[in-house]
Amino acid sequence: MAALIHRPEYAGYDFGPEHPFSPARLEMLLDLFRSLGHEVAPIAAPAATREDILSVHDEAYVAMVEALDQGKPNLEADRFGLGTPDNPIFPGMDLATRWLVGGILHGARMLMTGKERRVLQLGGGLHHAQKDQAAGFCLYNDLAVAIQAFVAHGWRVAYLDIDLHHGDGVQNLFYENDRVLTLSIHESGHYLYPGTGHIQDLGSGSARGLSVNIPLEPFTEAGDYLEAFESVVPRALSWFSPDVLVVQAGADAHFADPLGDLALTTQAFQTLYQRIFALADAHAHGRVLLTLGGGYEAQVVARVWTILYLTFMGLPLPEHLPAVWMDHWRHLLGPGTGRELHDPASAMPDLPGREARTRRNRDVVNRLLDSVRTYWI
Ligand SMILES: [Zn+2]
Numbered sequence: 001m002a003a004l005i006h007r008p009e010y011a012g013y014d015f016g017p018e019h020p021f022s023p024a025r026l027e028m029l030l031d032l033f034r035s036l037g038h039e040v041a042p043i044a045a046p047a048a049t050r051e052d053i054l055s056v057h058d059e060a061y062v063a064m065v066e067a068l069d070q071g072k073p074n075l076e077a078d079r080f081g082l083g084t085p086d087n088p089i090f091p092g093m094d095l096a097t098r099w100l101v102g103g104i105l106h107g108a109r110m111l112m113t114g115k116e117r118r119v120l121q122l123g124g125g126l127h128h129a130q131k132d133q134a135a136g137f138c139l140y141n142d143l144a145v146a147i148q149a150f151v152a153h154g155w156r157v158a159y160l161d162i163d164l165h166h167g168d169g170v171q172n173l174f175y176e177n178d179r180v181l182t183l184s185i186h187e188s189g190h191y192l193y194p195g196t197g198h199i200q201d202l203g204s205g206s207a208r209g210l211s212v213n214i215p216l217e218p219f220t221e222a223g224d225y226l227e228a229f230e231s232v233v234p235r236a237l238s239w240f241s242p243d244v245l246v247v248q249a250g251a252d253a254h255f256a257d258p259l260g261d262l263a264l265t266t267q268a269f270q271t272l273y274q275r276i277f278a279l280a281d282a283h284a285h286g287r288v289l290l291t292l293g294g295g296y297e298a299q300v301v302a303r304v305w306t307i308l309y310l311t312f313m314g315l316p317l318p319e320h321l322p323a324v325w326m327d328h329w330r331h332l333l334g335p336g337t338g339r340e341l342h343d344p345a346s347a348m349p350d351l352p353g354r355e356a357r358t359r360r361n362r363d364v365v366n367r368l369l370d371s372v373r374t375y376w377i
Contacts, residue, residue, distance in 0.1 A: 002313055004108060005103045006042035006122035012096035013090050020259065020296040021137040026123050028298065028329050035325035036306070036318060042122060043105030043308070047098040048145065052105060055152075056144040056173055058132040062094075065139060066181055069094040081134035099140040107289050108146040111244055113155050117286045118277075120312050125248045125293030127167040128194060135169065136194060137294075145172045146289060147246055151179045155243035158284060159183065160233065162252025162272060163221040163293040164260040166197030170248070171211050178206040183233055185225070185263050187253070188215035196255040199368040202375070209375020212236055214368065217360050218261035219351045222268035224361045225253070229272065231365050237283040239376045245284040247276060250293025251304040255349060259296050261353060266342045269304045282337045298332040303341055317341060358363065 011023040017285065033040045052064055064080045068089045077083040100123055107119035127143055128136030147170070152159045159174075161167030161184040174180035182203075189195040203211035214228050234354075237245070255263035266270075280288035290312070295301035303321070309316050320339045330337075338344065 001188070002114060002118040002120070003116045004040065004120050004122060004309075005044045005045055005107050005109065007044035007099065007103070009096070009099045010103070010123040012135055013100055014096070015137065019088070019137075023123075023342065024332060025295065025298060025301050027310075028294075028302055028332060029122065031146055031328070032306055032325050033309060035322040038313075038315065043106065045103045048105055048140075048194075048289060049098075052101060053098065053140050055148045056131065057129075061132045061204065064095075065094050065134075068361060081130070086136055087134040088234065089138065093139060095128070097142075100126065101142040101145050103288065104142045104146045104147060104291055106200075111289055111320075112138075112150070112155070113288050118280075118288050118312060120290045123291070123292055125163065125250060125291035126250050127161060127163060127170050127293060128165070129169045131173060131301065137171060141173065141301055143167075143170050143246060143248055143291060144148055144273060147174065147180055150244055150246075151177065155218060156240065157181070157244055157246060158237055158240055158242035159246045159248075160276065161186070161248040161250075162253065163248050164252035164257065164262055165192065165213070165250070165294060166194055166213065167248055168194045168196045171197070171201070174207070175203055175211055176205050176207050177347060178210060178340050180207070181210045181212070181236060181242065183212045183214075183236055184215040185216065185219075185229055185233075187218060187260050190215070192216050192260055199364060202371060209372050210245045210373060212241075212368070216226045216366060217357045219263050219353070220349065221354070222271075223261045224358050225262065225264060226268060226271060228365050229275070232368065234279060234283075236376070237249055237279055242284045244287040245276070245280045246289040247288060248293045249273075249290050249308055250257060251295030251301045252293070254295070254297070254304060255294065256297050256299045256347075257301050259294065263349070265348060266303050266307060270307050270311065270317070270342075273308050280302035298329070299334060299337040302329075302333070306341065327373060370373055
């Protein structure tokens with residue numbers, strides 16, 4: 001009932017050794033699942049076709065990716081968000097991204113035929129890619145291609161984005177589509193890339209009220225985060241009653257992630273994952289399609305996404321990580337990494353200003369709920 005999707009070619013989505021979106025994270029993770037004694041036999045899906053990509057992206061943009069991929073220099077590359085520090089050009093980038101898109105699309109098809117109820121793609125989650133532009137380490141929007149396939153199948157889709165950053169690409173692609181609800185909980189765009197995802201961005205036309213953003217204060221901790229999540233997400237899903245839930249499960253909202261300032265713990269992620277699967281059961285016929293996403297600290301993503309995988313599979317969580325695995329990956333994990341699966345209480349930083357932060361987060365959630373109440377009827 002639960003399928004994992006991955007293939008070795010996903011390692012080809014690689015912007016180079018200095019870039020944070022490193023494919024070594026996936027290899028490290030698969031090795032960890034196996035070191036914990038689990039039989040892991042991921043499904044190797046075919047690459048997405050050009051037509052699949054064109055279901056959400058402009059032809060001119062795809063043609064530009066293909067040309068640059070083949071080494072043809074083009075002065076207009078940066079107009080398409082390509083050749084920038086975030087999205088460097090690399091040979092093979094068109095196919096490397098189509099492998100990832102093909103994986104999630106295969107997962108979507110397994111859900112549509114009823115073959116599976118839960119699918120997790122180990123990789124992808126390219127939520128910043130826009131209709132006509134690369135952005136934020138994302139070339140083609142794998143999530144949007146899957147959502148578009150569900151919509152073409154006649155399904156209503158709820159998209160939930162728990163990455164640290166606003167899921168702007170997915171939101172923009174479906175901003176006027178009343179078959180798609182997008183929910184993003186993230187560090188406020190007033191402080192962080194991509195600068196969007198405010199409570200007043202609610203969708204347009206018949207889709208007004210279907211773009212829902214929960215922007216949180218920097219240094220928001222587990223209690224406030226989960227309170228905001230519970231105030232909005234179950235209500236939205238219950239009202240919208242989707243056929244499937246699509247989740248971008250970035251891990252960069254963890255307190256130790258170097259790219260942002262939210263302060264979730266591994267324990268908070270565990271609660272969040274349990275709630276996501278319970279909500280899919282309650283409101284989306286148990287159908288859920290997940291990708292990974294951001295997450296830039298190796299010892300954090302190893303632990304957080306192992307918790308995701310084990311929760312997804314309904315397997316018990318170990319207390320410790322295997323010593324042999326830690327020794328093997330020490331060069332990525334860093335010398336100070338302990339063996340505990342969960343964050344020890346001592347690792348959590350002391351973050352002053354909690355009361356003011358809680359007040360501001362509650363105010364944002366209340367104003368959001370006041371705005372959407374008119375549409376959620
Ligand atoms: Zn992110």
